[in-house]
Amino acid sequence: MDEDKIKCPCIKFCNIPYTEVDTVKHHLYKFGFVKEYWCWDKHGKTSIDDDNTFLWVDDSDTNFSECACSYKKMVIDAMAPNLNNSDPEEDPNALDKKFFDMLDAADKELWPGCKKVTQLSVVARLLKIKLEYRIPEQSYDAICQLINDVLPEENNMIGTNGHLARCSRISFKKMHYFPLTPRLKRLYASQAITTSMRWYSENHGHDAGVMCHPSDSEAWKHFDKSHPSFAAEVRNVRLGLNTDGFAPHGAFRKQYSSWPIIITPYNLPTSICLKEPYMCLTALVLGPSNPKHKIDVFLQPVVAELEQLWEEGVVAYDISLKQNFHLIAALMWTISDFPAYAMLFGWSTIGKLACPYCGKHTQAFRLKMVNHPYRKDKNKFKKNREVIEGPPPSKNGEQTLREIEQLGLVKVIELNVDDVNKRCGDHGWKKKSIFGDLPYWKANLIRHNFDVMHIVKNVFEHFLYTVMDVKGKTKDNVAARRDLKLYYRKRKGFEDNERAYYTLDKNQKKVICQ
Template identity: 45%
Template structure:
């Protein structure tokens, strides 16, 4: 194919004619990556002082010479430098400080409280607009789709936040940093694979890199800092070290998480949201929630230094599938590798939850429950028995009639005709091209099921269409709650947001959840 391209181009064109020549040219541009072999059990990387080992020093597994487990590491410094070397982007790399308006409206990450806290804490870094602020995102996926289910791969992507909001999240400026292979996700052992990236981030913070700025026609020492990570809920646990499972799953409440084990569903339930209500709110004295009066305030937010103190005994723990996690009274499973960055414990916000994943889960569960979709509804016979177990909502407890359990109707129960109305509305909806999927292809009226909704489809449904679909169908109380929840996500995902509006959102979502 390369030979064909070269044959139709002018003879003096500098186009490679072989794959080897093409790879060599790309390498010279700094697009190459480094292959680092890893232990099959995710214990160590055969890298730096371990590069010549024949077997793993943790589990004694021999190094596989025929089909090794290989981490692909894409060095970060060269690719950030290219943004300054290009006249098209060099000037935009200082937008966050030189051109951004600080008027109390959130348009960019630089408007956030976490960013401003970092600027105040490290004034020498923030004083130079050429220094680079970064974010890290990671998630797993199956590269073979439905063809194979026994393999997954986990990319780690770096986002450059110096650029304006209409550029920083675009594909050309999100940089693949690591490609972690494996038949299964690395779990807590992801820290083993993050070592090269964290090492480079430390170098960029402490020593910087000599970089040419095309817009100023000068060289400068470029420093960089990682401000936070962005993950879904399971990946949050792997990167932060706090397990998001069990009785203390909440990464906000930590050890103060209030939870109850439901014997019939076999799951933990987290329903004590009243502690986030105002101290004088009437619902705090309403015992219909859990049979108790709520007098507690919101759980204390721990600083990075306080977290570091809690996990100091986990420093230097051994990783790998053969290593056992230490027994502890809390949910800390490890000391995150990011604490090796000198500034990490001083950050106001270290880990973010990806709102699109949350919208997908919330939308699926609301639709499944409202439309009583088999296998998708959260209102089932086991849940009703659990209501009886925790001694609340006694009028909704299941009743045994003629040897069969029957569930009393609830305010959100829809008749067959009402469900059909909702299905028909979603099936007939017409949206602009590229706005979302064609919902008519995701709905089966005969079976009364919805399937194949992508994450972006749930984003559109939850924020725009769901309140319209149930308007005039569900009861006014149910409609009001779902509309408020929809408005919360819509405002949260808007392009601009005022600080006072954000405070109102935080206050109102506690009431909506209750």
């Protein structure tokens, strides 16, 4: 080994070439370790401490399912062996100790002398079979009891699943909630990732004024200035909430809506910040219809946990520093497309007041009457007129909350919410957002973000289809040209079937495609 490069122990390179450390990490994630490389003799180690051998089980004779193997890899990652063999300066707290004790199940024999499977692998495989084949809980309990009866008396087989709550009714709309706190604590229990949770506070080496990470943004810096005690502990976690809906059975023409709510920790480096392993699925709202503005009903446990993480925090164990510390987390902003923005923020994004910044100052108008004289007026519209007025001043969180309270709007979880909010009139607001329950929310510089993918994708597609003159997808169609004739002065030489001057010809299209 040299200072910058080590031998790559992945399956593809088998400890032969010297490679940069970051590239080695990428290869290990992609290809995995070379088989039977238990003693790191190619990396300066002569033996492995006996205390750590429980993680390196030779499973060449095992027949674990993919679920069991994946779970075992998670356990190994969470408790990567400490090859320095240094005693911890401090023991984990009681709650975290339960998690570390649970990892012992990765090497716990199902019965004395059993070398083929472990307690953890059996549990993982049984749960996978239960979910894959939709086995009812009573049948699952019976199978577990039968296996328990067949095994020797001194076994570590799990019991029945009777402690799980049962419900005989079919819910119209349901929600699955996955607590966030244990996963945030687990980020600091992993030897492989805990140092990356402090990455944002270090010198990244890029030029000042260049935003390479959310920590370089003005919103991040504003939050640090507003909450200096929170910023003083670099291990405190900053979060972002993402949500979007989709129809999982749309291909089968079945009406069903699925709304995942994902929370992402932004402490991590840019290269892994938005990777799948570090995106925490916190809630999943399922039902035959879109929850729309009543999504706040399902956000209640999420907001309640975020509020608890801010006001009370939680004791976590940092395995890299061998310390217990008080972990606090804060939600920096949400990320969504425009329709989901209306659901989270409470502002109606359809109709005349669709723009949340212009609001009542908007210059948009709608022709409601079929025979309105303006429909055929070609001179009274704003063609060739310049708008020199600037945009209206933006409102901060306190001003927005004050406006909502003055209108008398309430949250959707309140009684008679529909009647109360309707009486408030049409001001663009439809509800009081549940995110206002977070003590720091109104002080955030940026509270909601639009998904760049949706905006860029939609604008680019419309532009490309129009200049490429794609049939059925271009915005320069016959209907659009007839509208121009109806509402504006007719442009000379701009007939229905005439090619527009900005569209590309056949040779130009070939150049673009190449």
